[in-house]
């Protein structure tokens with residue numbers, strides 16, 4: 001990334017001199033590599049954005065507003081990220097219809113129930129690839145097949161999935177895919193939206209109007225260093241994705257075995273197998289997760305996603321899987337990644353068992 005902050009400082013939209021061409025070549029090279037990483041047929045199907053929030057907004061608002069009708073329907077699920085749910089809610093305020101599909105106690109979407117929800121006015125289905133709290137992986141391929149058959153556009157927020165598990169937009173039948181660099185060890189402030197160009201060709205109304213960058217889909221000067229970093233980060237993830245996924249799943253399962261073997265009243269949230277390799281979500285009976293987290297400051301734990309924590313309320317995801325509020329208050333997410341070792345996992349297990357036991361004793365539980 002470094003040369004693009006100094007030596008190669010050109011604007012990729014400057015078509016009249018060498019500095020511009022150099023920047024443009026770097027952007028187009030990165031676009032090609034990012035497209036390849038998600039199995040896109042053509043690099044022009046990648047639109048650069050500021051992150052997954054913007055990608056979700058562009059996908060959902062873009063499809064909704066591209067048609068002339070203001071009474072189209074959008075089908076989504078109860079466990080989507082706020083970037084999806086709140087976007088749909090905002091559109092509902094303008095007359096669009098928002099259908100919210102419940103999930104089962106494991107956090108899984110039932111494709112047949114989703115299909116039953118589709119009507120003649122449905123423009124778009126939006127189902128996230130991997131949940132940001134409980135890590136559950138949805139059956140995208142089946143949902144993609146339904147959307148294709150019913151002629152409905154299919155959007156998936158894959159911020160948690162790209163770089164962690166194989167994602168191929170052709171195989172999955174996804175028409176729009178949101179993701180970003182900072183969830184895969186890349187820089188913050190850069191994301192992408194994959195927009196299918198053929199079969200079907202998707203029409204998208206832009207959120208940002210202006211110079212017509214990104215083929216009119218997203219105006220504004222491109223942040224070249226961030227884009228270069230994005231492409232490199234995603235390639236580094238893909239290099240050892242299979243091996244790293246296996247390693248993380250091993251650490252995750254080891255942590256679960258230690259916790260469930262070392263403490264009574266521990267529950268794992270989200271499907272046991274259909275989940276991100278690096279995600280363990282657990283609920284401890286009789287304690288407040290905030291108190292556990294506060295006494296384990298040497299670990300970076302959270303009670304929800306960074307986007308919703310701090311509100312004090314049980315998250316909409318935990319409500320949707322039917323976790324009782326008392327248990328939801330004792331729930332925390334452990335996200336494992338590239339830097340984590342077995343030694344750290346054992347230390348975390350020791351400390352969690354110790355602290356949860358101590359807190360329960362103090363409260364006479």
Ligand SMILES: *Cc1c(COP(=O)(O)O)cnc(C)c1O
Nearest residue numbers: 051052053081083132159160180
């Ligand atoms: C992090 C995240 C987002 C928001 O991404 P930003 O790049 O921070 O805008 C959206 N959806 C999911 C599933 C996420 O994990």
